[in-house]
Amino acid sequence: MSKILGLIHTVFSIVEPINKLASELMPGVDRINIVDDYVVKLIKARGEITPEISRIVASHIMAAEDEGADAILVTCSSISPCVDFVKPLASVPVLKIDDPMTDMAVQMGDRIGVLATAPTTVKPTSELLLKKAGQMGKKIIIEVELKEDALEALNVGDKELHDKILLDSLTSLSGRVDVIVLAQASMAHLESKVDENIRTKILTSPRSGVEQAKQTLGL
Structure with a gap:
């Protein structure tokens, strides 16, 4: 079976x-x-x-x-x-x-960016990162970018605007952190759309x- x-x-x-x-x-x-x-x-x-x-x-x-x-x-x-x-x-x-993704993020850097569109995701993702850092004996700094306007765009069917808002945020966030996690599985498709000039590692969970x-x- x-x-x-x-x-x-x-x-x-x-x-x-x-x-x-x-x-x-x-x-x-x-x-x-x-x-x-x-x-x-x-x-x-x-x-x-x-x-x-x-x-x-x-x-x-x-x-x-x-x-x-x-x-x-x-x-x-x-x-x-x-x-x-x-x-x-x-x-x-x-x-x-998101367990493996957060493991990788903590292993890869001390400054971790979290990009989210749903406010309910921010706390669980941040707490999971801090928990993993504690288990690894590391201290990390988390920088959160919460883009509720992207979620609003998606909710009315404007996927193009949703993606643009988040891609712009990725560009901004990339210069300030070592690694970026996309906090929601529904954002994973953005990985293939990221500007090739962005060198910061971007992690997704699916x-x-x-x-x-x-x-x-x-x-």
Whole structure:
């Protein structure tokens, strides 16, 4: 029987690219996709991840496990702190998509830029970077660029403006930091659009996150 990977998403736009990547890296692995596009709105409304939000995310993860997932990958940075809450309750590995990316960022530099469009992503990503730095015995400085106007453009269907705002921010941020992380998996396509004159390393989470899942599944 083939392995099964559970995927927990909070935006519909990421479902296709993540599944395409999983199909490329793990052909023959079945996938369970669970999408909850309201939970991030709850985090924004509450101002933090509350116990009720952790329970909601836990219910999605446990549902994927009940359906037969051998490992579960949470593809949204905004809800990644819930993974720490759920891990002891699950009998299969539960992974954060941005774990490998943040590991690499801390290994690569002391000044780390974080580019985000969703305010709910900033704190989890920054805290994960600081946690990784502590584990490695490093001190880091994090510089955040939050571009909510890019998210607003995307929400009204203007992907071109969304990308332009973020690419301009990457150019500005690149001169001030050693490495830049794109805090949301939905921003990964920007990697191929970056000006070739930008020498600062830019990291995205989808490929390394899915590779982590592949390794966890023993493939």
